[in-house]
Amino acid sequence: KEDVEEIVIGQPKTLRNEPSESMKYINPFLGQLRKELPDMKVTMFDERFTSSIAHREMLAAGMKKSDRQRKELADEMAATIILTDYLQSRQFGSLF
Template sequence: MGRIMAIDYGTRRTGIAITDELQLIASGLTTVPTAELMDFLLDYTRRETVECIVVGLPKQHNNEASESEVHIQGFLKTLEKNLPEIPVDREDERFTSKMAFQAMIDGGLKKKQRRNKALVDEISATIILQSYLYGRQ
C-alpha cells in the first residue's frame, strides 16, 4: 500500500502532510516554497510510493470557490503533466488555518512559535489529510 499525501497549496509556501504506509495516521511532513514544490514532489515520489495526492479545496462560506482556486488549478495542471500516474483528490480546506492555529495553542506552543506560518501550513495540510481519511471510512 502506498502513502497518501495532502497539499495545502499557497502562492508562497505549501504545507505537505503524509500518511503512514497503512494509510491510518496523518503526519505533517514539511513546508516548501511553492516555487520548489514540483521538484520536491518529483523527488519524494521517486523515493516513496504515493498512492494518491489530496489537494485542499478552498471555499468561501457560501460554498463558492475562493480566489486562490485559480492558482491551484494551474498547479493541478502541472501536477497532472508531471505525475500522471498518481490520482488527485480534493478536500474542503475551509477553516483549516484556524484549526491549525488552535491546535498550536492547545499543544502549548508559545506565541513566537505560533507566528511560524510554515508550521501553520504544515499543520493545515495534516488537518486536510486527516479529514480526507475520516471521509473514506
Template sequence: MPRILSIDYGQKRTGIAVTDELQLIASGLTTIPSATAIAFLKEYFAKENVEAVLIGEPKQMNGQPSESASVIKGFVTHFTNHFPDMKVIRMDERFTSKMAFQTMIASGLNKKQRQNKALIDEIAATILLQDYLTSKRF
C-alpha cells in the same frame, strides 16, 4: 499498503503531510517553498509508495471558490502534467488554517512559535489529510 500524501498549496509555501503505510494516521512531513513542489514530489515519489495525492480546494463560506482557487487549479494542472498516473483527490479545505492555529494554541506553543507560518501550513495539510481518512472510514 501505499501512502496518501496531502498538499496545502500556497503561493509562497506548501505544507505537506503523509499517512502511515496502513493509512490510519496523518503526520506532518514538511513545508517547502511552493516553487520547489514538483521537484520535491518527484524525489519523494521515487523513494515512497504513494497511491494518491490530496490537494485542498479553497472555498468561501458560501461554497464558491475563493480567490486563491485559480492559483491552486494551476498547480493541479502542473501536477497532473508531471504525474499523469497519480490519483488526485480534491477536498474542501475551509478552516484548516484556522484549525491549525487553534491546534498550535492547544499544544501550548508560545506566541513566537505560533507565528511560524510554515508550521501552520504543515499542520493544515495534516488536518486535511486526517479529515479525509476519517471520511473514508465512514
C-alpha cells in the same frame, strides 16, 4: 519507502461552498501536477477552517507565540488536518 497512491490537495472554498479566489493560483499547479504525474490520482478536499483549527491546536498545545506565528508551521498543521479529515471521510464513507 512508501508507495504513493494518491495526492490530496486542499480545496479553498467560500462559506457558500464556492471556489475561493485562491483557486486561480491552485489551478495552474494542478495542471502541472497532472501533466507530470498523469497516472497519479489527485483529489481536492475542502480546506475551510483548517488554518483556524491549526492555530487553535497550537494554542492548546502551549506553543510559544513566536512558533505560532511561523506560517510554514501553521501550514504544515493545516495540511495534516486536511489529510486526516480526508482519510476519515473515506473510512466513514465506506460504512454506508
